[in-house]
Amino acid sequence: MRIGIPSWDDIRAAAGCLEGKAHRTPVLTSAGIDALAGARLFFKCENFQRSGAFKFRGAYHAVSRLSPEEARRGVLTHSSGNHAAALALAASLRGIPAHIVMPSNASIAKRRAVEAYGGQIVLCEPTLAAREETAKRVFRETGAALVHPYDDPAVIAGQGTVALELIEQEPDLDFIIAPVSGGGLISGIALAAAAWPNIELLAAEPEQADDAFQSLRAGRLVRPASTDTIADGLRASLSERTFSVIQRRVREIITVSEAEIIAAMRLLWERMKLVIEPSSATPLAAVLKRRERFQGSRAGLMLTGGNVDLDALPWQARRNG
Amino acid sequence: MRIGIPSWDDIRAAAGCLEGKAHRTPVLTSAGIDALAGARLFFKCENFQRSGAFKFRGAYHAVSRLSPEEARRGVLTHSSGNHAAALALAASLRGIPAHIVMPSNASIAKRRAVEAYGGQIVLCEPTLAAREETAKRVFRETGAALVHPYDDPAVIAGQGTVALELIEQEPDLDFIIAPVSGGGLISGIALAAAAWPNIELLAAEPEQADDAFQSLRAGRLVRPASTDTIADGLRASLSERTFSVIQRRVREIITVSEAEIIAAMRLLWERMKLVIEPSSATPLAAVLKRRERFQGSRAGLMLTGGNVDLDALPWQARRNG
Numbered sequence: 001m002r003i004g005i006p007s008w009d010d011i012r013a014a015a016g017c018l019e020g021k022a023h024r025t026p027v028l029t030s031a032g033i034d035a036l037a038g039a040r041l042f043f044k045c046e047n048f049q050r051s052g053a054f055k056f057r058g059a060y061h062a063v064s065r066l067s068p069e070e071a072r073r074g075v076l077t078h079s080s081g082n083h084a085a086a087l088a089l090a091a092s093l094r095g096i097p098a099h100i101v102m103p104s105n106a107s108i109a110k111r112r113a114v115e116a117y118g119g120q121i122v123l124c125e126p127t128l129a130a131r132e133e134t135a136k137r138v139f140r141e142t143g144a145a146l147v148h149p150y151d152d153p154a155v156i157a158g159q160g161t162v163a164l165e166l167i168e169q170e171p172d173l174d175f176i177i178a179p180v181s182g183g184g185l186i187s188g189i190a191l192a193a194a195a196w197p198n199i200e201l202l203a204a205e206p207e208q209a210d211d212a213f214q215s216l217r218a219g220r221l222v223r224p225a226s227t228d229t230i231a232d233g234l235r236a237s238l239s240e241r242t243f244s245v246i247q248r249r250v251r252e253i254i255t256v257s258e259a260e261i262i263a264a265m266r267l268l269w270e271r272m273k274l275v276i277e278p279s280s281a282t283p284l285a286a287v288l289k290r291r292e293r294f295q296g297s298r299a300g301l302m303l304t305g306g307n308v309d310l311d312a313l314p315w316q317a318r319r320n321g
Numbered sequence: 322m323r324i325g326i327p328s329w330d331d332i333r334a335a336a337g338c339l340e341g342k343a344h345r346t347p348v349l350t351s352a353g354i355d356a357l358a359g360a361r362l363f364f365k366c367e368n369f370q371r372s373g374a375f376k377f378r379g380a381y382h383a384v385s386r387l388s389p390e391e392a393r394r395g396v397l398t399h400s401s402g403n404h405a406a407a408l409a410l411a412a413s414l415r416g417i418p419a420h421i422v423m424p425s426n427a428s429i430a431k432r433r434a435v436e437a438y439g440g441q442i443v444l445c446e447p448t449l450a451a452r453e454e455t456a457k458r459v460f461r462e463t464g465a466a467l468v469h470p471y472d473d474p475a476v477i478a479g480q481g482t483v484a485l486e487l488i489e490q491e492p493d494l495d496f497i498i499a500p501v502s503g504g505g506l507i508s509g510i511a512l513a514a515a516a517w518p519n520i521e522l523l524a525a526e527p528e529q530a531d532d533a534f535q536s537l538r539a540g541r542l543v544r545p546a547s548t549d550t551i552a553d554g555l556r557a558s559l560s561e562r563t564f565s566v567i568q569r570r571v572r573e574i575i576t577v578s579e580a581e582i583i584a585a586m587r588l589l590w591e592r593m594k595l596v597i598e599p600s601s602a603t604p605l606a607a608v609l610k611r612r613e614r615f616q617g618s619r620a621g622l623m624l625t626g627g628n629v630d631l632d633a634l635p636w637q638a639r640r641n642g
Contacts, residue, residue, distance in 0.1 A: 026347040028369060032437075047594040048349060116353075266631065273368040273627030275594035306594030310587065310636065 005245060006157035011192045014061045014157040015164050021093070022057055022161075023049055027169045027300075032271050037287050039294040042173065043268075044166045047276045047306030051117065053233075054162050054304050055086035055149075058184060061158030062147045063090040071096050076144035078102070078124075078131040081110040082233055082305050083149035088119025099144050101134045103127075107232065109309040150184025151239035160188030166300050167196060175294065177202045177283040178302035180212045180253060181234040183242025185304065190249035203246070203253045204282035206230075206261060211237040213253040216246065230258055230314060233279035233305060254286035261285050262314045268303070275306045278314065326566060327478035332513045335382045335478040336485050342414070343378055343482075344370055348490045348621075353592050358608050360615040363494065364589075365487045368597045368627030372438065374554075375483055375625050376407035376470075379505060382479030383468045384411040392417050397465035399423070399445075399452040402431040403554055403626050404470035409440025420465050422455045424448075428553070430630040471505025472560035481509030487621050488517060496615065498523045498604040499623035501533045501574060502555040504563025506625065511570035524567070524574045525603035527551075527582060532558040534574040537567065551579055551635060554600035554626060575607035582606050583635045589624070596627045599635065 006014075025045045034040055046054035063075060074097035077087050084100045091098035098119045102111065103126035114121055124134040138144065148155065162185070163176060176193060180186045180203035193199050205212050209231070211224035221243050227235035238246065256264075265281035268274050283301040287294050327335075346366045355361055367375035384396060395418035398408050405421045412419035419440045423432065424447035435442055445455040459465065469476065483506070484497060497514060501507045501524035514520050526533050530552070532545035542564050548556035559567065577585075586602035589595050604622040608615050 023350075026349075028347075031371070050352070052594060269596055269631055273373060273596035275590055275596055310590055310634070313631070315631065316637065 004153040005241065006153045006160065006191055008191060008194055010153070010157045011160040011164065011188065015161040017061055017064050018057055018158065018161055021060055024165060025049055027166065028272060028274070030272050033267060033284070037294060038291055039287065039296060040298045041284070041287065042166070042170045042298065042300045043272065043303050044162060044300060045274065045303050046162060047274060047280060047303050051082070051086040051089045051113065052305055052307045053082035053086060054159060054185060054302070055082040056089060057161050058155035058158035058188070059083060059086035059090040059147060060093070062152060062154040063087070063094055063096075065154050066145055070145050074099060074142060074144040075147050076101070076135060076138050076142065077147050077149060078135045079149045081106060082307055084119065085110065085113040085117060085307070087147055088114045088117035092118040097144070099138045099142060101131055101138060103131065107309055109307060113307060149236065150182035151241055156184050156188045156191070156242070158188070159185045160192035162302065163189040163192035167193070167199070170298070170300055172298055173199050173300045174297040175200050175202060175299040176302070177204055177286060177299060179203065179231070179234055179279050179282045179304055180205050180246070181279070182236035183212065183238045183246055185302065186250060187242045187245035190245050194249070200251050201249055202286070203250050204286035205253050205255050206234055206282065207255045207257050209235055210255050212246065213255050215243055216250070216253055231261055231278040231282060233277060234282065254290055256282055256285040256289055260289055264288060266315060274303065275308065276303050277305050277308045280304045280306070325474040326562065327474045327481065327509075327512055329512060329515055331474070331478045332481040332485065332509065335378075336482040338382055338385050339378055339479065339482055342381055345486060346370055348487065349593060349595070351593050354588060354605070358615060359612055360608065360617060361619045362605070362608065363487070363491045363619065363621045364593065364624050365483060365621060366595065366624050367483060368595060368601060368624050372403070372407040372410045372434070373626055373628045374403035374407060375480060375506060375623070376403040377410060378482050379476035379479035379509070380404060380407035380411040380468060381414070383473060383475040384408070384415055384417075386475050387466055391466050395420060395463060395465040396468050397422070397456060397459050397463065398468050398470060399456045400470045402427060403628055405440065406431065406434035406438060406628070408468055409435045409438035413439045418465070420459045420463060422452055422459060424452065428630055430628060434628060470557065471503035472562055477505050477509045477512070477563070479509070480506045481513035483623065484510040484513035488514070488520070491619070491621060493619055494520050494621045495618040496521050496523060496620040497623070498525055498607060498620060500524065500552070500555055500600050500603045500625055501526050501567070502600070503557035504533065504559045504567055506623065507571060508563040508566035511566050515570070521572050522570055523607070524571050525607035526574050526576050527555055527603065528576045528578050530556055531576050533567065534576050536564055537571070537574055552582055552599040552603060554598060555603065575611055577603055577606040577610055581610055585609060587636060595624065596629065597624050598626050598629045601625045601627070
């Protein structure tokens with residue numbers, strides 16, 4: 001099987017395709033958080049991206065590359081959240097149906113988002129087997145094109161555009177740090193940042209869903225022992241494709257605890273006034289945990305999304321028991 | 322008594338003074354909220370301003386204009402919140418003391434912010450008389466320069482810079498809508514926007530603290546019947562100075578209910594991923610309440626601040642009783 005990996009030119013082309021369609025999200029800074037970190041931190045606010053997450057980049061790009069004939073049959077995915085909403089929005093912008101296979105335990109906020117964009121939800125049991133089986137059934141019934149959340153070259157190329165944009169906005173970065181889950185974002189960033197070899201690329205991952213960390217250490221794909229993390233966007237695991245890019249280009253994966261994620265999340269809400277989801281807090285948690293590594297540097301941190309249930313924030317849960 | 326009103330040149334000068342000191346805050350948009358409103362809305366995100374509110378503009382400008390001799394004795398204000406934190410930060414940047422007279426019922430979040438910036442808090446009873454008496458005592462003891470939250474030409478000129486910036490970022494606005502409390506912001510905006518006579522200037526005010534609305538209708542300063550609103554940044558009342566500007570330049574004051582404020586606030590959190598305080602939600606509440614007035618237009622809305630207690634959000638309070 002040929003493993004398709006987008007080239008730098010593919011990512012440039014994806015950036016052209018997204019121009020005027022995706023938001024050019026702002027890069028924000030905080031003197032207070034810089035003082036805490038001992039570094040200059042540049043937060044790329046993809047929580048302000050359309051559909052509330054960077055996922056719109058990959059989804060829109062993948063949808064735009066379907067032939068008219070393919071597009072007519074619609075698109076299909078199985079996703080626990082942000083990719084689902086992003087694909088529903090991207091499909092609605094092209095005027096085609098999106099069939100979204102979601103586990104029955106997906107958060108209400110994320111289900112509502114998919115519905116708001118006109119996506120058609122097909123619920124299934126919350127197991128990988130049930131998701132794949134249900135997706136196959138929908139495919140048999142509709143012929144819709146599967147747009148995988150991350151194991152798809154067009155999706156990876158779309159996600160990579162965020163790095164081109166960040167580097168254009170902040171040219172002198174020493175680091176770029178992004179969360180890793182299935183690896184679509186970090187491998188897109190790695191391929192995009194290849195033109196800037198001085199930028200060190202790091203990933204942040206929850207200790208409680210650390211398959212990327214384990215895989216990089218073992219030198220082969222390791223299935224996660226658990227995915228029980230509050231960072232609900234980071235429960236997927238790498239594919240051969242994304243792992244192969246990560247292995248070559250990502251210097252280190254820094255794992256962070258649940259408490260570190262929640263503390264960093266609260267800091268971003270309080271000091272920077274940003275509604276971000278727990279996944280987005282992992283890069284800051286990593287920087288604060290490993291201060292010495294970033295001392296005096298300029299680091300770009302990906303805030304990947306802002307889709308949280310405002311009625312169930314982590315600090316509420318902690319307070320109320 | 323001479324009522325000092327800043328000129329357009331004063332506001333330009335203030336903008337020069339703030340360059341590189343205040344954040345140039347981004348303007349964000351939301352296709353979803355535009356669809357709800359039937360208008361193109363441009364949100365000027367002063368919740369991302371230093372100290373978490375536009376107040377930094379006026380405070381920094383006022384502090385910068387003190388002579389070295391005046392500055393040495395420090396600054397002094399009585400404020401229930403954002404101006405206090407902003408003045409503390411502005412003073413600390415100049416390396417001078419800030420004495421902040423605060424009512425004993427001020428929120429913990431706002432007290433913490435003042436302390437974090439090195440401000441020296443002097444608590445007093447939560448009455449206007451006690452605040453003024455305490456401020457006089459601190460003045461006798463320190464000789465510190467009073468920087469009023471809004472009834473001060475340097476403060477008004479500083480606040481006005483936000484309009485210059487917004488108009489530069491979005492040149493073709495039909496409306497600018499800002500909350501009104503003591504009137505420092507809206508009068509600064511009015512003076513700054515005087516060079517663009519096609520922009521209609523509106524203010525938004527809580528029904529439950531509607532002294533500006535009442536004053537504009539009566540043609541004279543009317544003291545508020547109540548200030549019992551969740552929009553804790555909007556409990557002050559106009560001065561002769563700010564009223565005189567508002568009378569000449571503000572077309573209409575739109576009042577909004579508590580429920581409308583909370584609904585608009587939640588919309589901004591959910592759809593735009595912005596941590597904003599209730600005051601900041603009043604312009605959007607006004608636009609959604611009076612849709613017909615804004616149909617098809619391009620409106621700039623001031624999101625004035627993001628300083629909220631994350632442990633006591635309005636929808637939590639409602640849910641928990």
